[in-house]
Structure formats: structure tokens, C-alpha cells
Amino acid sequence: MSLISILLMATAVLSLLTGFISLVGSSKNDRTRGAWFFVTTIGCAIWTGGISWFAALKPEAEDYAIVPIFGIYLGSLLMAVSVLGYAAWRRKSGKICTVICMLWAISLAIAFTYDQSLCYTGVTLSPAGNSVQLYWGWFYISYCLFFTVNNTCFVVQQYLNAKQARIKKVRRGEYILFFGLLFSGLLSIIFDLLIPPTNYDLIWVGPLTLNVVMIAFFYSTMKYRMIAISSRWLQTFAYGVLVTVGAVIYILIFYIIFTALFKGPNPSGAILVLNFLMIVIVLLLLPVLNEVRATFRSMIMVGQVDIAYVIKKLNKLAAKNVDLRELAAFLADHLHFAYIGFIVNGRLYGSKALALSAEELEAITHLRSAGRGEVWQEPNKAVQKVLDDLDLKAVAELRNAKGRPFGQLLVGKPLGKTSFERRDLIQLEMIINLVATVIDSEKHIRA
16 A cells, blocks of 8 residues: 555545534534535545545456546545535525535436446556546536536635634634635646546545645634534544544655655555554553653652642542542642641541641641631641641641631641742642642542
8 A cells, every 4th residue: 555545545534533523513503514514524535535445456456446436536526515515505695506516516426327438438457556547528528617616616605704704713714724725626626637637646636635624624623612522532533633643744754754765665555554553552642651751740850849730630630539648649749748638527638647646636627717818827836836746837728619618738848948938838829729629528528
């Protein structure tokens, strides 16, 4: 399998996935356009897959060549009509243009299905390249005129969409599709309509550029929040699309470097597929690797705190019934304190064992409440002696969503320092409210 075939199949699958995600993620008002876009990607995938399959046929497979050829010429008709419907269906004039082009496309599809000799006279399958012997008969002229008219209608309707869009981010997305498909349409007319009757080698240019445009438009819809990807499985699909895009880009770079270095035959299909699978695996593991890197970075940088990482983890814990001892150990490790502990419902949950008697624990829980807007409590002499004996440096008050105190946070000395700095308290103050949300006493806390 050649590089072009691999790229065509990969981009076809990507385009189809983007259409499905756009359909499911579109709002009720845009559901019709989402359906048109999805059908467009189906047609594009059939067209692209047909070209990829035909290019990969061996000479002995001539009897099966008709199947990918049907995909090439019927898939392109489906794609053209549906992309026009996506751009034009919201207007009366657009509906008229779409219906006319649809009837034209159906007529061409019926004629081609009934008699393929109207379009081509034969097929050549050889190691030098596969081709279809097209000729300029009435059918092929009508086929070319259809795409010229259809593309012109699309350009006009899509330009109106972009120009009339009131929201800036929507307007940007519409312009991306307008300029992208204008460019892709011109290439398709040249390399998929005008040149193929004399040279069939570059027929892949049109569908490849169109798929790239579809993926770029999908990226713009996510970037500008034009579709809602809220469910977990849709997010997984979207991430899979981005991963595969990264893998395709890597394969292109690998191919260019390979041919430049060795100046010999192109890498085999097996090597390309292996590289593609390996980079997909690496990209899929990237979130895990980033998480591991962030964890180690947060733990080993004793002189500073990765507040963003800590807050990210606390946000994830907010929806769970958290183990307070595990939470205390996490905060001690990543905020770089010798000890972190929580006093909730008269019980102590600490990052490590602490020799604190019931009387001492009760004395701490009965400290005067911190003032409004404050979190740090002022220990009396008796409590201060207990804190000093246990090498604890501060006590903070935890409040629930209603502002009522429900517990306390005990802080040991900062690691790598001889004294407790005000900066350490400020860093803790930034996350104490979030910690209080995570361990709200109104939840049933497990030990």
C-alpha cells in the first residue's frame, strides 16, 4: 500500500468521524445543517475510499475494479450535493439550487449505474499505476458541468453564510469552510475532472485536500465552541480524531525525511503502517505521560508549588467521596509540607500518624473562629504548646458552601525551609476553599 493510499484512507475515516461528531454535537437549531455535513463526509469518505481502493488494486483484480469506480463517481456526486445543502438549505434560493443539483446528480447516478460505458471505455491495472480510460462524451461533459454549477452555487451560498454571521467566532468558522472548499473545489476541477481523461495519476489530489478542509473546519467548530462535545464518548471520539491527525502529519514528515536521507526507493507499506500505529499509540499515551510528568514535577520541586496541578487534581476529586487521609497525603506531597491533617467531626485524618490525645484534639477544635474573610485561627497558649510539641505551624478553618465552619486543617513545617513564610500561607489560602468544597462535612466522609 502506497503512502497516498494510506493518507487517503486515514483522512477519509477522519472526515467521517468529524461529520458524525458534528451531527451529534450540534444544537437543535443546527441539527439540519449537521445532518447535511454528516452526509457530506459520508460522500467524501466513499469518494476517497474508492480512489484509495482503486489505486491499490493488483492487475489480477480487474473483475473487482467496478466497485471502487462506483465509489469514485457516485460518492463524489453525493458529496457535492450534500455540501451544497449544508451551505444553502437555510435560504429559499439555496433550497431551489440544492433540489436542482440533487435531481441532476440523481440523473447522472442512474445513467452511470445503468451503463458505465457512457463514462469510460476500459480500465488499466499495472505496477506503473492504475487508470480509467475516460472520454469526453455527453455524460462526462454533463458530469463536469454539474460540478462547475454545484461548486459555484456553494461558493455564493457559503459566502453569504460567512458575511451574514453575527457572531465573530461563527463567522471565522464559516470563512474557513468558504476559502477551504473554494481552494479544494478548484483543485478538484483540475485534477479530478479536466486532467483524468489524459492522466489519471493525480486524481487523489481533490479528495485529499477536501478531507483536510473538512478536518480543519471541524477543528474550527471545536475551537470556537460552535458544537457542544459534552458527553465522555464524544470527547473520546474528538480526541481520537486529533490523535489521528497528528499521526498523519507524522507519517508525512517521516516519508519526506526517509526519501531525503536514503534517496532510494520509498518506504514499504508495512513500514508506513507500523510507524502510523506506533505514533498513534504514543499520542494516545500522551495524556498519561503528561500526568506522570506533572506528578513528578510537582513532587520534586520542593522550592515551589505547582498550584495549577494541585487545583486540577482537587477539581477532579470534588465529585468523589474522597478518602481524607489520601487527600492529606497528596497535599503534603505536592504543597511540600511535612504534615497536612484534617479535623472533621472530631476526628483527625492526617498524611501520617500524629501523637495527638483526645484532650489536645478537643482543645484545637474549640479554637476561636477565624474572622470574616480569614481562614487562619489564632492558637491560645495551651494549643500553641501542643502545636510546637508536634512541630505543627498553623491551623486553618474549613467552611462549607454556606460559610459555616465544619472542620480544621493542620499544617506542618514547609520542607526545605527552616521557618514558615507568609508566602506559604498565601499559597495555602488559594486552595483551602476548594479543599473545603471537596471535603464538605455534609457529605458522609469515609475514614
